[in-house]
Amino acid sequence: MTQKPEPMNEETKSAAENYAVIMRDVHKWYGKFHVLKNINLNVGVGEKIVVCGPSGSGKSTLIRCINRLEEHQQGEIIVEGIELSHDIKNIESIRREVGMVFQHFNLFPHLTVLENCTLAPIWVRKMPLAEANAVAMKYLERVKIPEQANKYPGQLSGGQQQRVAIARSLCMKPRILLFDEPTSALDPEMIKEVLDVMIQLASEGITMICVTHEMGFARTVGDRVIFMDNGEIIEENNPDDFFLNPQHERTKLFLSQILDH
Amino acid sequence: MDWLFLDAAFTGGSRDECSAKAGGACWAVIGERLNLFTYGFYPAAERWRVNLSFVLLIFTLIPILFEKVPYRKYALHIAVAFPFVTAWLLVGGLGLTPVETDQFGGFMLTLVIGITGIGFSLPIGILLALGRQSRLRAIQIFSIGFIEFIRGVPLITLLFVASTMLNYFLPPGVTFDLLLRVLIMVTLFASAYMAEVIRGGLQAIPKGQFEAADSMGLHYWSAMRLIVLPQAMKISIPGIVNTFIGLYKDTTLVIIIGLLDPLGIGRASLADTRWTGLSTEVYLFVAIFFFISCFGMARYSQHLENKLETEHKR
Numbered sequence: 256m257t258q259k260p261e262p263m264n265e266e267t268k269s270a271a272e273n274y275a276v277i278m279r280d281v282h283k284w285y286g287k288f289h290v291l292k293n294i295n296l297n298v299g300v301g302e303k304i305v306v307c308g309p310s311g312s313g314k315s316t317l318i319r320c321i322n323r324l325e326e327h328q329q330g331e332i333i334v335e336g337i338e339l340s341h342d343i344k345n346i347e348s349i350r351r352e353v354g355m356v357f358q359h360f361n362l363f364p365h366l367t368v369l370e371n372c373t374l375a376p377i378w379v380r381k382m383p384l385a386e387a388n389a390v391a392m393k394y395l396e397r398v399k400i401p402e403q404a405n406k407y408p409g410q411l412s413g414g415q416q417q418r419v420a421i422a423r424s425l426c427m428k429p430r431i432l433l434f435d436e437p438t439s440a441l442d443p444e445m446i447k448e449v450l451d452v453m454i455q456l457a458s459e460g461i462t463m464i465c466v467t468h469e470m471g472f473a474r475t476v477g478d479r480v481i482f483m484d485n486g487e488i489i490e491e492n493n494p495d496d497f498f499l500n501p502q503h504e505r506t507k508l509f510l511s512q513i514l515d516h
Numbered sequence: 517m518d519w520l521f522l523d524a525a526f527t528g529g530s531r532d533e534c535s536a537k538a539g540g541a542c543w544a545v546i547g548e549r550l551n552l553f554t555y556g557f558y559p560a561a562e563r564w565r566v567n568l569s570f571v572l573l574i575f576t577l578i579p580i581l582f583e584k585v586p587y588r589k590y591a592l593h594i595a596v597a598f599p600f601v602t603a604w605l606l607v608g609g610l611g612l613t614p615v616e617t618d619q620f621g622g623f624m625l626t627l628v629i630g631i632t633g634i635g636f637s638l639p640i641g642i643l644l645a646l647g648r649q650s651r652l653r654a655i656q657i658f659s660i661g662f663i664e665f666i667r668g669v670p671l672i673t674l675l676f677v678a679s680t681m682l683n684y685f686l687p688p689g690v691t692f693d694l695l696l697r698v699l700i701m702v703t704l705f706a707s708a709y710m711a712e713v714i715r716g717g718l719q720a721i722p723k724g725q726f727e728a729a730d731s732m733g734l735h736y737w738s739a740m741r742l743i744v745l746p747q748a749m750k751i752s753i754p755g756i757v758n759t760f761i762g763l764y765k766d767t768t769l770v771i772i773i774g775l776l777d778p779l780g781i782g783r784a785s786l787a788d789t790r791w792t793g794l795s796t797e798v799y800l801f802v803a804i805f806f807f808i809s810c811f812g813m814a815r816y817s818q819h820l821e822n823k824l825e826t827e828h829k830r
Contacts, residue, residue, distance in 0.1 A: 322730075322731055324730060324731060347733045347735070348733070349733075350730065350731055350732065350733035351732075355727075355728075355731040357724060357727070357728065359722075359724055361722075361724035361725060361727060361728035362728075363725065363743055363747075364747065365746050365747050365750065365824075374732070374734075374742060374743075375732035375733065375734065378734060378738050378742065379732060379733045379734060379738075427732060427733075
């Protein structure tokens with residue numbers, strides 16, 4: 256089932272220093288369904304990548320492979336210079352550097368907002384409680400909800416919950432942030448507050464890979480837009496050319512569907 | 517009511533003396549045998565040890581059950597010593613007169629079996645529930661096999677096994693205290709049920725919670741302890757308490773292998789010619805004891821559910 260990853264060669268090593276994520280010839284199957292086909296993608300340090308495409312095209316699977324929530328079966332993925340393998344220590348050290356924001360927030364409902372934010376720093380980074388609290392409050396201020404710190408997630412609106420989720424990821428001081436359709440589960444009036452936070456983050460130099468259909472966001476912050484369909488990367492380009500001058504038929508069709516309504 | 521209190525006789529040396537005094541219930545039988553009901557055949561001179569254990573039990577339970585207790589953190593650490601101290605107090609040795617466990621009886625026996633079962637079946641049940649979902653095949657097979665075997669066999673059968681057959685498996689000359697065997701069997705029995713109750717709770721936790729924990733780089737045990745189990749246990753509270761209550765009442769089954777729990781003491785009392793025919797009084801008394809304990813557990817579980825629930829509502 257699984258092909259043993261090849262040892263990292265010299266070329267890869269030097270490339271790893273310039274790239275936050277390197278995906279080379281990555282394939283993934285769900286049973287017989289070929290969900291990722293020959294993915295080649297290099298993400299530079301500090302680069303903002305927007306991944307879009309129709310539903311079922313494999314874009315969520317793609318970013319979930321980066322922190323090993325999904326396992327790839329062929330090819331290699333190198334994150335922050337560490338190659339993903341079956342070694343759980345390897346996986347955990349990558350996950351410490353890679354934050355993830357989910358479509359459905361996935362906050363811990365039995366913990367307060369503050370506890371949600373301090374949990375990983377305390378237990379994974381072994382940070383003292385007082386310091387973790389200070390860090391958490393700093394990021395809660397960054398996402399503009401410090402006053403909610405002692406509430407439970409169930410007491411917040413969707414937009415507020417998603418901002419807590421972003422703060423929670425930031426508390427681990429990750430070098431890469433993955434966003435998996437962060438605004439898709441939100442009511443329209445809450446989308447802006449989350450996007451504003453993400454736009455602000457983008458200006459701070461963190462590497463971001465973002466699955467989203469928010470084309471305004473893609474144009475504002477994206478360095479590159481990647482269009483996926485049927486498990487393949489069909490087209491990648493800078494946002495202006497991608498939207499104004501799409502090359503591929505399927506891209507044109509997709510853009511016409513999401514823009515002309 | 518009249519029968520219970522107004523027309524009842526509270527003193528007397530036999531049933532005939534009671535009926536001479538009043539036409540209602542004859543509580544004298546309980547009064548005369550209260551020590552037997554409480555301590556079984558525990559030597560009278562050593563009963564202070566049982567009393568002390570009971571006081572220790574109260575002091576251990578308070579910080580465990582209630583959050584707003586001063587110095588709760590330290591009290592919880594000390595609570596770990598409770599089972600060992602109590603076992604020493606009750607069984608003796610190390611400076612105390614040894615008391616054979618076949619002299620245990622009455623409410624004291626119920627509490628010993630019930631609390632041991634409750635205290636140990638929860639952690640074992642959690643491990644079994646996690647084991648059943650483990651990706652390690654060996655652990656999974658062991659957990660499933662254990663749970664299904666124990667659930668498939670009546671408790672009475674296990675108690676019989678404990679009282680008789682274990683001797684055949686052990687090398688000759690090795691004796692293994694009967695009460696200890698019963699404690700182990702009752703605990704294992706409750707653990708299997710507990711595991712399934714907790715598994716139900718685990719399955720109710722959305723996949724996103726596991727993914728969020730994973731994506732932060734938490735280890736399996738940290739993720740379970742900090743994120744999954746607190747939520748799963750909260751969902752499982754009614755089932756857990758249900759199992760506790762079932763186990764507590766099942767302690768009366770030990771009568772079958774010759775241990776005298778309150779019900780056994782009651783039967784023995786009724787066999788006394790002076791008290792024959794007073795089964796209503798005796799069994800009512802035992803029933804009230806069980807009802808108070810079980811209702812207490814049920815109320816506490818309600819309190820716990822309410823406390824944990826309000827935290828999530830607007």
